[in-house]
Amino acid sequence: MEDRLLFKFLKNEASAKEVREVLDWLDESPANREYLNALDEADFALQIWQTKLRRERLEPAAPKRAPMSLRLRGAVRWASAVAAVLVMGLASGYLLTEYNLSRAPEVTFVSTNGQSTLHLMDGTRVWLTPGSSVSYPTRFGRKHRTVSLKGEAMFEVAPDAQCPFLVKTFACTARVLGTRFDIVADEENNEFSAALLNGRLQVTHNETRGSVVMNPLEIVRLDNGLLVKDKLEDVDNYLWTEGIINLRGLKFEEIVRKLEANFHVRFVVERDRMPSVNFGWGKVAVSSGIEHALEVLRYGSDFEYDYDRNAGVVTIR
Incomplete structure (x- = not known):
């Protein structure tokens, strides 16, 4: 991966395709991520800037002292460059943080x-x-x-x-x-x-x-x-967070699923059709146990049951 592209990524100047390329490169190995994390954006930016200046100007053999107005303009340019580098550093830090957060386990x-x-x-x-x-x-x-x-x-x-x-x-x-x-x-x-x-x-x-x-x-x-x-x-219906099962309006098979999940038992129905049930009321506290729940259920239905505690099996007859 070229430093030029990494620098564009850190400056948030990369195109969508280039960003995808950098992210894929980061995913290839931890060493790539360490390299980018270790890259000193400020120093790198200053090196690029200084190299560009050296290429665009000729240094005089015996430079003369610049007039005050020029020195002030130069100082302003220098301060602007440093400020830009600091902004880039903050932006790249934000990008890296977002990248790391998006890859959180x-x-x-x-x-x-x-x-x-x-x-x-x-x-x-x-x-x-x-x-x-x-x-x-x-x-x-x-x-x-x-x-x-x-x-x-x-x-x-x-x-x-x-x-x-x-x-x-x-x-x-x-x-x-x-x-x-x-x-x-x-x-x-x-x-x-x-x-x-x-x-x-x-x-x-x-x-x-x-x-x-x-x-x-x-x-x-x-x-x-x-x-x-x-x-x-x-x-x-949403009292289950308090350990309460609401029976109102449920079909028998729906009640069975809730009882199986909350009491860790298995139901076996030994009859041709499911028992009819019509609860216009009724709640069961999980803390009261499966047998209490079955007795409450019998008040609104027409079935008998056997409960094998050792096997955890409820047989509906």
Whole structure:
């Protein structure tokens, strides 16, 4: 890599193609990154400037003392050059910092033992349902804070108007304009939804780029590739962050999935059809245990069950 091109990169004068060339070169080896980091922009710039001056002028054998006006003009030119070099140094330092931040390692947190809570480095708080995961860089950049979600999570985002918070999923990307919201991103079942409890949220479809801005107590669902916004009817669905499962309006198979995830059990249904269930009410605290949850469930349904504690299997009859 020629120093001339590196100098253009440090001065932020490189074209888009040249910037890509430098970034690819930086990715080739740690030695290349060390070389650029070790490059003294100020000295390098002064050397180029002095070389240019030597080529463009002839030094007299016995230089005479320049008049005061010329010396002042020369001093002004020198000060301007030094100031320009300092500005270039600051700009290149910013570019290098942005480059390093953009290459920050990414980590993935998986909620394996029940509901989990995660605190990100910017102060954002994330609640994850069992089996869900969130990936994020070890250091956020200056332009945005981006995380990736699989499963369901509740976010309470630390405000920063200059650095928006983005949540990427398999289907859509949510741009946070407020604070507290819930996202379901179940790629296996092609299910996506975003529920806003307070603040504002912008949801954009990854493929169609269709976008919806949400206000508090609204929910957006993905329906046949379209984002459909509706009123949020039941905020109790989001009490899971407090260890409470809301049963209202759920089908039996939906309740089973929630019980399996929260109590680490497996359901086996030994009947021709799923039990009918119609809960217009009902909540279950995870701390009360699976057997209590099953007894609550029996109040609104028509089934019997056996629970094998050793195997962790619930058989529905």
